[in-house]
Amino acid sequence: MAGVQDQLEIKFRLSDGSDIGPKSFPAATSVSTLKESILAQWPKDKENGPRTVKDVKLISAGKILENNRTVGECRSPICDVPTTMHVVVQPPSSEKEKKMTSEPKQNKCVCVIL
Template sequence: MAELKDHLEIKFRLSDGSDIGPKSFPDATTVATLKETVVAQWPREKENGPKTVKDVKLISAGRILENNKTVGDCRNPVCNLSGAVTTMHVLIQPQVTEKEKKKKKKPKADLKNNVCLCFGHRF
C-alpha cells in the first residue's frame, strides 16, 4: 500500500476529448518526463501531434505545469483521492521557426492598403 501512495495515476486528456492512459507515475517523475510520455504515446492517426516536449503544455487543476516540477509537487490534496485517476489536459503549441516568423510578418506598405469594408475607411 505504501507503494501506491508514492505513485499517481494520470490520464492525459487531448483537445478532442480522447485520452492517453491512465498510467501510474512515481512522485519523483518530472513534468518533462510526463511530456515525453505524451509525445511517445500520441495517437498516430491524429493530426498536428507534438514533435518535441517543447510543443506540449500540461494543465492540472487549472495550472500550467513547469518542466522542472515533479508529480509529487503537482499533487492537489483536495483533488487527489486515494485510488483516483488525475486528469491532466494537454495543449499542443508547435514551435514557430524563424523562417515561419518572417513569412507571417507583413510589410508596412501592405498596411496602407487595408480597407475596412464596414465603413470604407482606409487604415
C-alpha cells in the first residue's frame, strides 16, 4: 500500500487549455525531471514551445515550483490525486531583450492638471 501512496498522478495544463498527461510520478521525482518530461511530451503542432528546462515554469496551488524540490514536497495536503500543474513557457531573456529593443519606446505617462 505504501508503494501506491509514493506515486502521484500529475496532469500538466498548458496555456491554451490542453493537457499533457495524466502520468504517474514517484514522490521523490524532482521538479526539474517533471520539466524534462514536459519537454519530451510537448505537442509538436504547438507554436512557441519550450526549448530547454529553463524555459518552463510549473505552478501548483498558486506557487512557482523550484527545480530542486521533489513532487512530494510540492504536493498539496488537501488533495491527493490527480494533481494539475500549470505550465508557463518563458522565452529566454535574450529574446525578451531583442523584442524590447526592436519595438519603439512610447511614453505612457499622463499628466493631469487640475
